[in-house]
Amino acid sequence: MSSAALPAVTPAPARPAWVTDVPVLLVAVVWGASYLAAKGITTAHTVIAVLVLRFAIVLPVLAAAGLRRLAALSAPQWRGAGLLGLVLGGIFLLETYGLVHTSATNAGLIISLTMIFTPLAEAAVTRVRPPRAFLAAAGLSVAGVVLLTQGGGFTSPSGGDLLMLLAALARTVHVLAMARIKAVQDADSLSLTTVQLGSAVAVFAVLAALPGTGPSPWAVAADFGAAEWAGLAFLSVFCTLFAFFVQMWSVRRTSPSRVSLLLGTEPLWAAAVGIAIGGERLGVLGALGALLVLAGTAWGRRSAAGSP
DSSP states (O other), rough: OOGGGGOOOOOOOOOOOHHHHHHHHHHHHHHHHHHHHHHHHHHHTTTHHHHHHHHHHHHHHHHHHHHHHTTTOHHHHHHHHHHHHHHHHHHHHHHHHHHSOHHHHHHHHHHHHHHHHHHHHHHHHHTOOOOOOHHHHHEEEEEEEHHHHHTTTSOOHHHHHHHHHHHHHHHHHHHHHHHHHHHHHTTOOHHHHHHHHHHHHHHHHHHHTTTTSOOOOOHHHHOOOOHHHHHIIIIIIIIIIHHHHHHHHHHSSSSSSHHHHHHHTHHHHHHHHHHHOOOOOOHHHHHHHHHHHHHHHHHHHHHHHOOO
């Protein structure tokens, strides 16, 4: 058929940027709020049980949504995703234990150092020196964390602060591993996430069965009241399911850089929720440190992306 016979096609109207930006920004907001929500339902003795409950709720939904794609994964893809899931499990353990022993504000800001650590680690692996602006931004962020943890005067950082710092390093390892394990690079993102979470939940379940690791998930669930169930539902439904599907939807409709920029506001929301709702206080030094962390990570993200 000749092109002349084809009906005229009216170009689709351009999608306003806010249509895509708002859902992604909401993900950053709920992720920022997740620190206070997790802190509200978790104690040092219930960390593992709460992690089992949080992810066991969403895992069947993810598996059902991507059942055919899961079946299509190759054996190397299963192994690679399972290995990444072990790292992911370590990240959640460090984050949650750290959160129990520090403030939600500190947790959200310290974990944002992943955006600085990852390009530095990648530069070390590839032996490509990062831009001087990025190194300056990294120094600014580290100085900010030092001040952030000294809000009440110069003392040793808390154990929770150090655990959150280790969690940021573990996130860096996870990102680098995803980029370097060839088997998972072409894997379907939903399937990859499902296998990773399944592997992490398996780790939590094994730990929960060991003596001395706290009450069982079922005992913790039985003691939950309405507020605790609401917090768990928020972490499971909004911070996991909603966040994952919005990311999948958004990257097909806008640039990864724009998504990253919006998600990078997570520590800002963590601080805002911790202060406004959680009643946390930073002090003068802490507030200055928070500003330096936010400025350093924003500057570092632009420098790593090659922006002016």
